């Protein structure tokens with residue numbers, strides 16, 4: 001049996017925790033990206049249903065294909081502003097999680113937030 005000192009055990013455990021935390025953070029980010037994509041898909045579905053309905057109401061013949069808008073889950077599709085601090089965050093940022101519901105402002109892009117006078121949090125730098 002190999003003897004492992006207590007110091008080494010402590011180091012190993014703390015490394016494991018660090019790695020696990022990183023995994024959790026990246027999973028959280030992925031979940032928020034996918035949630036954003038789901039929201040986009042719901043929006044796309046609504047707009048396609050509206051277009052279909054408009055064809056039905058107009059009496060024109062329906063097109064055989066209605067193209068869906070492109071949806072990407074690669075980047076966060078929204079940014080979260082905190083009206084109290086005038087900072088804007090990635091949705092997965094720990095600071096963003098602490099923003100009170102009444103202070104939350106959703107932006108579609110960083111530049112939209114900047115135009116409204118918001119400044120980027122560390123998570124966006």
Ligand SMILES: [Zn+2]
Pocket residue numbers: 088089090093094095096121122123124
């Ligand atoms: Zn942040």
